[in-house]
Amino acid sequence: MKELPIDSGTRVKLHFALKFEDGETVDTTFDKEPATLEMGDESLPENFEAFLVGLKAGDHETFSVPPEKAFGQHNPNNIQTFKRHEFSADMVLEPGVVVSFADARQQELPGVIKRVEGDVVDVDFNHPLAGHTLIFEVQIIDVEPAGPTH
Template structure:
């Protein structure tokens, strides 16, 4: 049987869990995740875990932050004046907003704390700094590379 290698389009079912066992994402009830190995459309540790697997293989892989969403960076946590938040938004801890940068780009941020006149926001990925565990089942391999079917999956 063929083993998954760089350039192969693979289809996998997966379940991602946090350190405490909480499931943060899964494909179990839906369509398998499709991606081409080597195109960096999934986190590096996930792609590395699939390399060498054969269709029908299952494995559990623990992925450190440096091979997932990186370390939690304190320089990406900032405090804004509440007056910088649009009037129609009532800020709440846990709320996700879009921060527009000077260059026009937008970045998703999470409100992590509220002060009397300030709002603390965090621009880190919600899974930054976390060790992730993935249960992975390789469904099939297309050794001819990516097809035109399906969407552009960015992360598992």
């Protein structure tokens, strides 16, 4: 087994789990194929990658990630109010429904409907994991130099 520590320029094969503090699983690979990522390829947020640096194949660690290092605090300014007629007439508008908007740069921006009252629709553009401390569990399977894949 190689002893290469994870750093920029490495490809990592790992199992991971992301959970809420109460143990509810947000995402996991432990029950399926492991994930492979190249450090810096943005498949993991930078703050989560930082926890991996220095780990080696065989390591199994669990980290508690506060909101500031995860998806930020919940920001009340990210809740926007729209009028019902601004949505297509056949669109289901009820709390919990995710609606996709385009931001100023025409990038897709998902919002979650929080409240529908009369002609008023409140949409929350905070990341769904904002404001949560998350448990990040990783099991490193392999670390190799990132290079061209053959």
